[in-house]
Amino acid sequence: xxxxxxxxxxxxxxxxxxxxxxxxxxxxxxxxxxxxxxxxxxxxxxxxxxxxxxxxxxxxxxxxxxxxxxxxxxxxxxxxxxxxxxxxxxxxxxxxxxxxxxxxxxxxxxxxxxxxxxxxxxxxxxxxxxxxxxxxxxxxxxxxxxxxxxxxxxxxxxxxxxxxxxxxxxxxxxxxxxxxxxxxxxxxxxxxxxxxxxxxxxxxxxxxxxxxxxxxxxxxxxxxxxxxxxxxxxxxxxxxxxxxxxxxxxxxxxxxxxxxxxxxxxxxxxxxxxxxxxxxxxxxxxxxxxxxxxxxxxxxxxxxxxxxxxxxxxxxxxxxxxxxxxxxxxxxxxxxxxxxxxxxxxxxxxxxxxxxxxxxxxxxxxxxxxxxxxxxxxxxxxxxxxxxxxxxxxxxxxxxxxxxxxxxxxxxxxxxxxxxxxxxxxxxxxxxxxxxxxxxxxxxxxxxxxxxxxxxxxxxxxxxxxxxxxxxxxxxxxxxxxxxxxxxxxxxxxxxxxxxxxxxxxxxxxxxxxxxxxxxxxxxxxxxxxxxxxxxxxxxxxxxxxxxxxxxxxxxxxxxxxxxxxxxxxxxxxxxxxxxxxxxxxxxxxxxxxxxxxxxxxxxxxxxxxxxxxxxxxxxxxxxxxxxxxxxxxxxxxxxxxxxxxxxxxxxxxxxxxxxxxxxxxxxxxxxxxxxxxxxxxxxxxxxxxxxx
Amino acid sequence: xxxxxxxxxxxxxxxxxxxxxxxxxxxxxxxxxxxxxxxxxxxxxxxxxxxxxxxxxxxxxxxxxxxxxxxxxxxxxxxxxxxxxxxxxxxxxxxxxxxxxxxxxxxxxxxxxxxxxxxxxxxxxxxxxxxxxxxxxxxxxxxxxxxxxxxxxxxxxxxxxxxxxxxxxxxxxxxxxxxxxxxxxxxxxxxxxxxxxxxxxxxxxxxxxxxxxxxxxxxxxxxxxxxxxxxxxxxxxxxxxxxxxxxxxxxxxxxxxxxxxxxxxxxxxxxxxxxxxxxxxxxxxxxxxxxxxxxxxxx
Numbered sequence: 001x002x003x004x005x006x007x008x009x010x011x012x013x014x015x016x017x018x019x020x021x022x023x024x025x026x027x028x029x030x031x032x033x034x035x036x037x038x039x040x041x042x043x044x045x046x047x048x049x050x051x052x053x054x055x056x057x058x059x060x061x062x063x064x065x066x067x068x069x070x071x072x073x074x075x076x077x078x079x080x081x082x083x084x085x086x087x088x089x090x091x092x093x094x095x096x097x098x099x100x101x102x103x104x105x106x107x108x109x110x111x112x113x114x115x116x117x118x119x120x121x122x123x124x125x126x127x128x129x130x131x132x133x134x135x136x137x138x139x140x141x142x143x144x145x146x147x148x149x150x151x152x153x154x155x156x157x158x159x160x161x162x163x164x165x166x167x168x169x170x171x172x173x174x175x176x177x178x179x180x181x182x183x184x185x186x187x188x189x190x191x192x193x194x195x196x197x198x199x200x201x202x203x204x205x206x207x208x209x210x211x212x213x214x215x216x217x218x219x220x221x222x223x224x225x226x227x228x229x230x231x232x233x234x235x236x237x238x239x240x241x242x243x244x245x246x247x248x249x250x251x252x253x254x255x256x257x258x259x260x261x262x263x264x265x266x267x268x269x270x271x272x273x274x275x276x277x278x279x280x281x282x283x284x285x286x287x288x289x290x291x292x293x294x295x296x297x298x299x300x301x302x303x304x305x306x307x308x309x310x311x312x313x314x315x316x317x318x319x320x321x322x323x324x325x326x327x328x329x330x331x332x333x334x335x336x337x338x339x340x341x342x343x344x345x346x347x348x349x350x351x352x353x354x355x356x357x358x359x360x361x362x363x364x365x366x367x368x369x370x371x372x373x374x375x376x377x378x379x380x381x382x383x384x385x386x387x388x389x390x391x392x393x394x395x396x397x398x399x400x401x402x403x404x405x406x407x408x409x410x411x412x413x414x415x416x417x418x419x420x421x422x423x424x425x426x427x428x429x430x431x432x433x434x435x436x437x438x439x440x441x442x443x444x445x446x447x448x449x450x451x452x453x454x455x456x457x458x459x460x461x462x463x464x465x466x467x468x469x470x471x472x473x474x475x476x477x478x479x480x481x482x483x484x485x486x487x488x489x490x491x492x493x494x495x496x497x498x499x500x501x502x503x504x505x506x507x508x509x510x511x512x513x514x515x516x517x518x519x520x521x522x523x524x525x526x527x528x529x530x531x532x533x534x535x536x537x538x539x540x541x542x543x544x545x546x547x548x549x550x551x552x553x554x555x556x557x558x559x560x561x562x563x564x565x566x567x568x569x570x571x572x573x574x575x576x577x578x579x580x581x582x583x584x585x586x587x588x589x590x591x592x593x594x595x596x597x598x599x600x601x602x603x604x605x606x607x608x609x610x611x612x613x614x615x616x617x618x619x620x621x622x623x624x625x626x627x628x629x630x631x632x633x634x635x636x637x638x639x640x641x642x643x644x645x646x647x648x649x650x651x652x653x654x655x656x657x658x659x660x661x662x663x664x665x666x667x668x669x670x671x672x673x674x675x676x677x678x679x680x681x682x683x684x685x686x687x688x689x690x691x692x693x
Numbered sequence: 694x695x696x697x698x699x700x701x702x703x704x705x706x707x708x709x710x711x712x713x714x715x716x717x718x719x720x721x722x723x724x725x726x727x728x729x730x731x732x733x734x735x736x737x738x739x740x741x742x743x744x745x746x747x748x749x750x751x752x753x754x755x756x757x758x759x760x761x762x763x764x765x766x767x768x769x770x771x772x773x774x775x776x777x778x779x780x781x782x783x784x785x786x787x788x789x790x791x792x793x794x795x796x797x798x799x800x801x802x803x804x805x806x807x808x809x810x811x812x813x814x815x816x817x818x819x820x821x822x823x824x825x826x827x828x829x830x831x832x833x834x835x836x837x838x839x840x841x842x843x844x845x846x847x848x849x850x851x852x853x854x855x856x857x858x859x860x861x862x863x864x865x866x867x868x869x870x871x872x873x874x875x876x877x878x879x880x881x882x883x884x885x886x887x888x889x890x891x892x893x894x895x896x897x898x899x900x901x902x903x904x905x906x907x908x909x910x911x912x913x914x915x916x917x918x919x920x921x922x923x924x925x926x927x928x929x930x931x932x933x934x935x936x937x938x939x940x941x942x943x944x945x946x947x948x949x950x951x952x953x954x955x956x957x958x959x960x961x962x963x964x965x966x967x968x969x970x971x972x973x974x975x976x977x978x979x980x981x982x983x984x985x986x987x988x989x990x991x992x
Binding site: 030033035036038039040042 | 774775777786870872873874899902907909911912913914915916917918920921922923924925928929932933936937940
């Protein structure tokens with residue numbers, strides 16, 4: 001017999017208490033009445049060392065009850081070997097998730113991690129199951145549970161780990177890996193031919209850095225019976241500092257913007273002085289700037305003026321303890337050209353017309369170059385190609401047909417209805433032969449209502465801060481009657497009922513009709529804050545198909561078709577950084593696996609894009625363990641090493657196999673206490689009777 | 694205490710005692726002249742001293758001691774503590790005390806003296822005024838026969854009350870164990886002595902109350918309060934003896950200060966000897982008064 005908590009056996013010393021009490025507190029049995037006790041003082045209780053304890057049965061019961069109480073606390077058990085159950089109990093399933101994200105490149109973390117995988121394998125019993133996943137942005141199955149052959153497979157795992165000489169440059173998606181492993185266990189369990197396993201453990205061997213993404217675990221209903229333990233490595237981390245580019249807020253806000261970068265220093269960092277160094281492309285020349293970032297803080301650095309004219313392709317941070325994320329690659333953004341054609345009679349400098357405001361809205365930015373052309377609606381010249389046509393007046397038949405054709409082929413046209421004369425044009429474009437345009441005669445101004453803010457064109461205003469259109473007044477507007485019932489979508493109405501903005505899909509293209517324009521005589525639209533976002537929103541599909549950022553992260557899916565203003569044809573090849581001669585033929589999507597400057601080449605064009613490590617990887621402080629508990633993960637232990645995990649597994653096995661007796665001891669103790677109470681009560685009653693007689 | 698009847702017991706005691714008594718008790722209780730007083734109108738002319746009037750031509754009244762015989766009141770403690778005793782150490786204190794009172798009653802009534810009885814514990818329980826009647830003996834013996842039911846003794850309170858009940862001057866015989874605080878006892882006794890009573894005190898104690906010769910440790914229970922104490926007598930004896938000795942000495946001082954005759958009697962003493970000792974004892978008070986009256990006469 002063994003005891004789970006043998007220290008409680010010390011409590012057996014307490015047995016001396018009833019024995020001493022029985023010896024010492026033996027009250028004199030004889031009673032002596034006396035005239036008056038006024039001359040008597042209390043003396044010490046009489047002690048007779050020769051006296052033997054009385055009420056031996058009661059003493060025995062009391063001692064036994066105490067002894068059993070001590071037993072209950074010490075929890076005696078006997079380990080039993082049940083041959084039938086052993087095979088079943090011995091089996092457990094250990095899934096190891098090995099972190100191979102970029103942050104594992106620090107120091108010797110990777111070697112430690114691989115060593116811990118082997119330690120975990122050594123602790124396994126012959127019948128156990130084992131699966132090994134390596135995860136960064138995605139989880140890869142290295143050792144399948146079905147291919148695990150016990151100790152025979154250990155060599156295979158060793159070889160596999162030796163081949164994984166370095167971690168990747170990917171970001172750590174721990175949440176996805178956990179869900180992936182959990183689901184894999186569930187799927188395997190669903191197989192009815194398999195004998196059910198007693199325990200399922202997932203051991204995460206990782207630096208558990210704060211940048212790990214855990215979003216997938218949030219809201220995921222964790223399967224029962226699977227416990228997760230964490231083997232955290234790199235606890236003695238000296239801190240890290242990372243660089244990331246500060247993204248521009250919106251397309252129309254990037255005019256003349258200066259590139260800016262956020263330098264974040266982790267809270268456990270030991271240094272706060274860094275050198276921010278810029279490498280000028282095609283030369284060995286560097287520019288440098290001192291940066292002071294206290295631990296736990298971040299700082300946004302804008303390029304100094306003397307750097308702006310330089311072609312910089314690489315930034316680096318010097319003075320940081322961990323250097324895996326200290327280089328940031330920059331590919332200079334190329335301006336995309338967007339062509340706009342205004343068809344109407346307006347003068348470009350006429351503040352009473354529409355063109356003036358259109359040109360003002362589409363200003364040149366660092367990323368976009370707008371080419372705004374204007375032609376008369378009665379022009380005999382052919383319709384120029386454009387990404388967006390804006391129609392402000394009546395078109396002659398030729399132009400009208402050309403525009404209709406261009407829209408059907410994929411262009412976007414924004415038609416502003418200014419007069420009833422445009423009826424024939426719009427009839428043609430909307431396929432509405434009975435269409436009537438009617439000037440709405442109203443003394444009061446019109447307001448917009450029933451805006452479809454869920455539609456992509458108006459979704460920019462969905463936020464309640466921007467969805468107030470009551471300050472936008474329309475002095476003149478028209479009503480389109482007899483509109484076709486299908487193919488025309490009303491995006492907004494006037495408060496009097498007629499539609500204000502319409503969207504009609506024309507085969508590949510789109511036709512947007514506004515029954516009131518932005519001329520000052522028509523409305524306040526051109527002067528309102530809604531104007532530019534609305535125009536950009538109309539243009540958005542065009543921009544999306546043509547523009548391509550040149551900054552990517554490892555693991556991003558890069559759409560090749562967007563390069564070269566969307567004019568990509570023929571075979572495309574990509575030259576990875578540092579390997580000029582090793583071009584890779586790619587299809588539609590390319591997944592970069594390491595940071596650097598990549599060159600993409602078409603038949604008659606080439607472009608450069610930069611790939612960096614995810615900024616979240618730079619946040620190397622460990623995640624507090626209680627965050628996992630908050631996410632609802634059933635934790636095995638807050639921070640378990642493989643040895644601890646193995647010992648806990650062994651302990652659970654022992655718990656399953658042992659027979660405990662504390663319940664019986666408790667029951668016997670209660671029985672003894674009841675008998676003792678009964679006997680003591682009986683004894684005291686007898687005593688009273690003797691006294692009375 | 695083989696004889697159960699108190700009356701028989703009293704008679705046996707007195708007869709045994711009388712057989713050896715040679716002097717008549719009457720000699721000591723005759724009437725006697727006390728003083729002259731000038732006649733004032735309304736006085737009974739029978740008491741005029743004609744001889745003095747004839748000689749001096751002045752009217753004087755002769756004053757005498759009370760015409761009656763001795764008026765004796767027994768005050769017997771009926772509290773619970775008097776129930777102590779009765780096994781191998783003799784009789785209970787209450788039995789001894791009641792027998793003593795009964796014997797004296799019988800004896801005094803034989804001599805045609807008026808006898809009364811008062812019983813008390815913390816208050817006066819019974820009071821029979823002193824009388825000389827045919828049935829007085831039966832009345833007193835009947836009262837004495839009843840078992841004491843009292844609890845705690847409060848001697849002073851009882852005595853204060855009795856002082857107002859006992860009228861004419863006479864003899865007061867107080868029988869008690871005096872196992873009670875005696876701080877105010879002197880004041881209470883003074884009420885009697887100041888009224889001219891001849892107070893005689895019999896302090897009844899059990900032999901074990903004097904010696905505390907218990908052997909085994911036991912739960913000692915106070916008969917009056919019911920309080921109990923676990924005691925090892927060998928440890929407690931010394932202190933007990935010291936305290937009871939001091940208590941008795943204090944009592945003696947109180948009695949002698951008041952000119953009270955006191956007897957300390959244990960229940961093992963033969964009662965005839967006690968009676969003899971009691972009757973032979975001259976009243977200390979009488980001595981004092983005689984001396985005082987002599988002085989006055991001389992003046």
